[in-house]
Amino acid sequence: MKRIFLLISLITSTLISSAQVSVEAEIDSIQIFVGQQTHLRLTTTVKPSAKVELPQFQPTQMMTPGVEVLACQEEKKEAADGFEARSMVYTLTSFDDTLYYLPPMTVKVDGKQYKSKSLALKVLTIDVDTTKIDQFFGPKDVQDNPFLWSEWSLPFWLSVLMLVLVALCYYLYLRLRDNKPIITHIRIVKRLLPHQKAMQEIEQIKADKMVSSENSKEYYTKLTDTLRKYIEERYGFSAMEMTSSEIIERLTASQDQKALDELRELFMTADLVKFAKYSTLINENDKNLVSAIDFINQTKLENQPVEETVKPQLSEEDQRTQKSRRLLKSFITIISVVCAGLFGYVVYTLYQLLN
Structure with missing residues (x-):
């Protein structure tokens, strides 16, 4: 008796569970022309917590031979009594005129399979009356778009502006080419130190045998000039324009007294020879x-630099020429950039108009 009761309970629960799941299939139109489309809707009513697996088709996949699935779209909405309706909408088409049988579709709900009802799809061809050929016309020629100056005016005037700028750029280039650049070089020359120059001149005095010459005035003039130049370069004051006493006075604060006495005696002798005809x-x-x-x-x-950097001095005319060349280069660069931008914009606009 207990076994019979359990069996009845199991059958009853199974029937109740099955009654809670419904699978319906419907089609918008069972009759279409070749190439037309229709929608097949597969709907399953289940509890919201149920796991539902609806059939999936890839685009251009055949649902049945001759019927092609173009797209699948899943939908979900609430149903009565706390249930939920889950649907899959299939977009179908066909290119052969015949009657197609659409087999039942299988839906899995919580791992259990449920099948929908089968459907039919009739595909019709279009009747053509071939006895009246004059009613049929061939394809039309490609129609040209009407010309509108408002569409072409902007690229036209921009092209004119670009040509003017190109001509101006070429003119400036010719000016720049004719205006030869001023090339200056910084020279590094070896220079003699003040004492080296003085010793060279003294050696020249010796070589000219001016010491034993009867012309004492020339000898002392050459010797004192050599010393004056040395003092001027060594101490940085204008010894060539000063008298002997002024030179000695300037040197008194920084030199050995014995050396200054000998230098004072030399200058005194030189002054006597040059101005008093002393022999x-x-x-x-x-x-x-x-x-x-x-x-x-x-x-x-000692240990003074023996190399000197000589920077050339440009005249005012050369400086103006350099400034003019820099301005020409700047103008050419700016105009070139503007022309490139205009060219790109005009090409893009023409492409948009012609396509």
Whole structure:
């Protein structure tokens, strides 16, 4: 008795569960012309918590031979009594005129399969009366779009502007080409230090044998000029324009008194020879020459740079020429960029108009 009761309960629960799931299939139109489309809707009514698997088709996949699925779209909405209707809408088409049988579609609900009813689709062809050929016309020729100046005016005037700018750019280029660049070079030359220059001149005095010459005035003039140039470059004051006493006074604060006494005696002798026609002896000339050499050796500066950077000085005309070339290059660059932008815009506009 207990077994019979359990069996009845199981059958009853199964029937109730089956009654809670419904699968329906419907088609918008059972009759279409070749190439037309229709929609097949597969709807399953289940509890919201149920797991439903609806049939899926890829685009251009055949539902049945001759009937093609173009698209699938899933829908969901609430139903009565707390149930939920889940649907899949299939877009169908066919290109053969015949009657198609659409087999039942299988839906899985919580792992259990349910089938819909089968459907039919009739595909019709279009009747053509071939006895009246004059009613049929061939394809039309491609129609040209009407010409509108308002559409073409902007690229036209921009093209004119671009040509003017190109001509101006070419003119400026010719000006730049004819205006030769001014090339300046910074030279690095070796320079002699003040004491080296002075010693070279003293060696020249020796080579010219001016010490033993009867022309004492020329000898002392050359010797004192050499010392004046050395003092001017070594100490940085205008010794060539100063008197002997002024030079000695400037040197008194920084030089050895013994060296200054010898230098003072040399300048005094030179002044007497040049202005008072004083005659000197050969040994006196030798002594003054040695005094000059000693003074140079005692006051010379070693470890000075022996190379000098010589920067050329441009004239006002050259400076104006350089400025003019820079302006021409700037104008050419700006105009070239503008022309490139205009060209790109005109090409893009023409492409839009012609396509």
